[in-house]
Structures are given as structure tokens and as C-alpha cells.
Amino acid sequence: MKHKLLTTALPAALAAAVVLAGCAPSDTSSTSGARASAAAGSGTSANNSKNAADIEFAKMMIPHHAQAIEMADLALKQATDPTVKALAPKIKAAQAPEITLMSKWLIGWGEAAPGTAGGHDMSGMGENTGGMMSAQEMTDLGKANGSAFDRMWLQMMIKHHEGAVEQARTVLAKGLHPETKTLAQAIIDSQSAEIAEMNSILAKIPT
Numbered sequence: 001m002k003h004k005l006l007t008t009a010l011p012a013a014l015a016a017a018v019v020l021a022g023c024a025p026s027d028t029s030s031t032s033g034a035r036a037s038a039a040a041g042s043g044t045s046a047n048n049s050k051n052a053a054d055i056e057f058a059k060m061m062i063p064h065h066a067q068a069i070e071m072a073d074l075a076l077k078q079a080t081d082p083t084v085k086a087l088a089p090k091i092k093a094a095q096a097p098e099i100t101l102m103s104k105w106l107i108g109w110g111e112a113a114p115g116t117a118g119g120h121d122m123s124g125m126g127e128n129t130g131g132m133m134s135a136q137e138m139t140d141l142g143k144a145n146g147s148a149f150d151r152m153w154l155q156m157m158i159k160h161h162e163g164a165v166e167q168a169r170t171v172l173a174k175g176l177h178p179e180t181k182t183l184a185q186a187i188i189d190s191q192s193a194e195i196a197e198m199n200s201i202l203a204k205i206p207t
Helices: 003-024 034-039 052-078 082-108 135-143 144-172 177-203
Strands: none
Touching: 034 177, 052 082, 052 135, 052 144, 052 177, 135 144, 135 177, 144 177
């Protein structure tokens, strides 16, 4: 019986080690699912261990992420700089699973999860709140092309990321939910790295 238990437990332990290894930082492309996986890693930890700051973070960050994905979709279609075009799918791959995760948290807390339909109406978020782009800014971005698009996109996404980092720092200081704090720290780390990358790309885009 002991031998049977050991042979059953070993693969599970190895699988857990693989998941943890996958969460280790490398380049920004490796964070596509790791941030959400890390945040969900402790499973069903006390749903009651949350407060208003945790709820507000999730409700604000879901539409924030949705707008970043909308911007990334524009870059996939309109960017001409290859580094901008390569960064866009990384942003989508990282932020989409986080929207799903935070929506599940809110539902588990008995809260309504904001919609992510886009169309520049981010579920009541004020324009330029937390780095959000206004409807006019999104319209202008959609009309841009060539290096003008690349430059505008980088400037807007840097501002967008800075807003996300600020919100993540706030919930780290004021929140209670352990997984929210894990996700917030991962957002700070990964998006700060992307801000540095985008500033480097921006310096090379012709004016």
C-alpha cells in the first residue's frame, strides 16, 4: 500500500514542480499563463480573506486588461515595426487569462464581473483612470498608420502599463486576498519590464 501511494504521489509532485518552474521569470513571453497560474496556485484559499481594495482592483483591472488586448489587436493589424508587432501577442497572451481569473474571483465573492466587450466603453471606468485611454485616443490610434501608429501605440501602452503598475501597488498595500497580492506583484514585475522594453523601442522609432 505504501508503495502504491508513493507511485501515485510522485507524478503529482513532479507536475507541481513543472508548474512552479514555469512561473520563474525569464522573458516577457514566458508570462502568458504563469501570472494567472501563480495567482491561482493556492486554490481555494479563504474567499473571505478579501476587502474592498481587492474587489476594486479586480473590477478596475478587468476592463483595463480588456483595453490593452484591444490595443494589442490594433498593433497586430497596423504596426509596421517588427518589435511592436512581436510584443502585441505577448500582451494578449498574458492578460487574457488574468481577466478570466479575476472574473472568477469576483463571482466567488458575490460580485458582478465587468464586461470586456471593448468598444471603448470600459464598464464605467473614467477616461484616463489608471492609465486608461479615452474613446478619442482609441479612435485616433485606430486611424493611425506607419511609424506614426507605432510611436502612438508605444506611448499609449507605456501609459497604460504605468496605470496597471500603480493599481497593483495600491492593492499590495491595502488588499487582503493572497492570490490578488500574488497577481499584483507579478503584474508589477512583468509590466515594469515591458515598460522598459517599450521605452527602448520607442527611442528607435522615427518621429
